[in-house]
Amino acid sequence: MLNKEEGQATLEFALVLALILAITLFYFQLCFLFAYGNYVQYATFMSARAYMASGPDDKDQEERAKRVIIKMIKKSAKDPNIDRWPGIAEGTGGGNPKGVKIGKGSENEAAGAETIDLSWQEGVRYTFKGKVFLLPLGAEASDNYLTLTSESWLGREPSEAECKQYMKDQFGGSDVFFDNGC
């Protein structure tokens, strides 16, 4: 049996197929991940826009942003921690829903109110990770993921409640006139 050459082509094909399949699947998975990354940039922007627009109070603004991002990248409002396309990427890190941070960015939060250098950092940040190699290609399981962060810092308009309070503090009285640009 060892003197024959039958099956050599099969053996070579099996060996090369593993490598070709790994690289082809890597390419496809990367394409999916890039396309999803583009979509996530749009989702964070939409969510940040909903957060920016004024509302009755700041909780309402946050809730709106949350609803938008859940609708775009999560399975449903009932399952906000399940991703829409878990085969491509999933939210990672803290946040509710997972991976989402609405409001002040962590650096802005850490800096506190006394510095204005980071005051622009208010909006939506989403961190997600996607599997890159469907066939391992010799990579450790931990090295198999690409973690990306999308952020959209559009700021936040003062809410109606904050406006009222501000005008009250400035001019006194229980009922004061105010506009959206207070």
Place this chain on the structure above:
Amino acid sequence: MVKLGNLTRNNKGQTTVEYILLLGVIASLIALFYKALGDMQLADSFMQPLTGDFTKLYRYGHKKTKGPSEGGPEHHVRFVGGNNFRIFMKKPQ
């Protein structure tokens, strides 16, 4: 009742046994091949540009940008002063 002598003298099942043995050899070769790929750090060479430059490009729009929590800010569009500039790269002096 089948006698043991009859079983060992005929050729029935030889192909199956050879098939299983060959399958074992091929599976071992594939495993060795994958181990060699791991040693070559082929996956690392694929991942390095993604985890390095691309991650920065995706987040900040420029591969040299550093955020405030990454030892920066550097080449950051939202910071004033230092090595930051709103059109990404500061013009060389």
